[in-house]
Amino acid sequence: xxxxxxxIRGIPANxxxxxxxxxxxxxxxxxxxxxxxxxxRKNNVKTSKKFYKGVRLVILPTIKHKYLDTVAHTFISVLxxxxxxxDVVLICNAANSIFSWIPRLSGKKVLVNVDGIERKRKKxxxxxxxxYHVSEWLSTFLPxxxxxxxxxxxxxxxxxxxxxxxMIAYGASTSRKTSPDKIRKFGLEPEKYVLYVSRLExxxxxxxxxxxxxxxxxxxxxxxxxxxxYAEEYIRKLKSTKDPRIAFLGFVFGEGYKALQQNAYxxxxxxxxxxxxxxxxxxxxxxxxxLFLSNPExxxxxxxxxxxxxxxxxxxxxxxxxxxxxxxxxxxxxxAMLRIKNRYSxxxxxxxxxxxxxxxxxxxxx
Numbered sequence: 001x002x003x004x005x006x007x008i009r010g011i012p013a014n015x016x017x018x019x020x021x022x023x024x025x026x027x028x029x030x031x032x033x034x035x036x037x038x039x040x041r042k043n044n045v046k047t048s049k050k051f052y053k054g055v056r057l058v059i060l061p062t063i064k065h066k067y068l069d070t071v072a073h074t075f076i077s078v079l080x081x082x083x084x085x086x087d088v089v090l091i092c093n094a095a096n097s098i099f100s101w102i103p104r105l106s107g108k109k110v111l112v113n114v115d116g117i118e119r120k121r122k123k124x125x126x127x128x129x130x131x132y133h134v135s136e137w138l139s140t141f142l143p144x145x146x147x148x149x150x151x152x153x154x155x156x157x158x159x160x161x162x163x164x165x166x167m168i169a170y171g172a173s174t175s176r177k178t179s180p181d182k183i184r185k186f187g188l189e190p191e192k193y194v195l196y197v198s199r200l201e202x203x204x205x206x207x208x209x210x211x212x213x214x215x216x217x218x219x220x221x222x223x224x225x226x227x228x229x230y231a232e233e234y235i236r237k238l239k240s241t242k243d244p245r246i247a248f249l250g251f252v253f254g255e256g257y258k259a260l261q262q263n264a265y266x267x268x269x270x271x272x273x274x275x276x277x278x279x280x281x282x283x284x285x286x287x288x289x290x291l292f293l294s295n296p297e298x299x300x301x302x303x304x305x306x307x308x309x310x311x312x313x314x315x316x317x318x319x320x321x322x323x324x325x326x327x328x329x330x331x332x333x334x335x336a337m338l339r340i341k342n343r344y345s346x347x348x349x350x351x352x353x354x355x356x357x358x359x360x361x362x363x364x365x366x
Contacts, residue, residue, distance in 0.1 A: 018113075082102055096112065146165045173285055182256065192220050194268060213316075261283055
């Protein structure tokens, strides 16, 4: 099949979950004999090469603005896609649903991966929240079908809009390897730090993780991986902490990110909004003892293989407990890796997308 993926910043991944998803999926589909094109933004993709691991790259301009970056680039991309010979187009992010009818004008089949319930993110003003709300509705009839990455999100679209979707979760690799040299450049030692990974935006609760950790009695560090392009004031407040044990590492990708995940003592997932969170699945796959903010999406991923919390004080207490009980942490590591291996491997995720693309290109609409 000839497949296009758009609605993201581009690959190689250097920003977030959708970018990593597109890289993992596209490169595997190419190995299986498909022709895959991934659209990227000029202000994000640094390579000038036309192919990455066999995946064709099309880099197009955008408008660098908090509210326009994603939709401007996707609009330009779908106009380009209109003239190309693709069988299936996968558009990421419900915000881009408004453009999903355009490729269909030339007979292409179009899917939208809607992600989570984006309108609940605190970073959006009323206009942004309204736009996302309308986009949810548009996604139920403008494309040929939608993909959800968590059962909780699948249920939301079914119950609110009566819209069925194909649920395919995010994937992860499973391996744990001590790499002292790769993490010492960050000022860290293997299994001597707590890891937090997310875009540094209010609904992801980095401030709560910092507040809890500041009260934990330990000589371990808290390594915060992530950044955000339009949250300068919030990030300034985070970095105003007086705790010398807290290290802000910014965005880290590739082997550096993998090493940080594989060498952490434990990992904290504190996000409120979204479907299957990539960093959570990766943390479990890389053998972390995970503490997570209890909500349906996170419980769906973790099962009984991680430690839930519901408040800053509860996170503080459970962090302290985990740090004082290495045997407990090791038990959670083993259970987490097994769960990801059985349910969230990238190869099985690719299998499901490949079958979905094939059925769609053969005329199925859902």
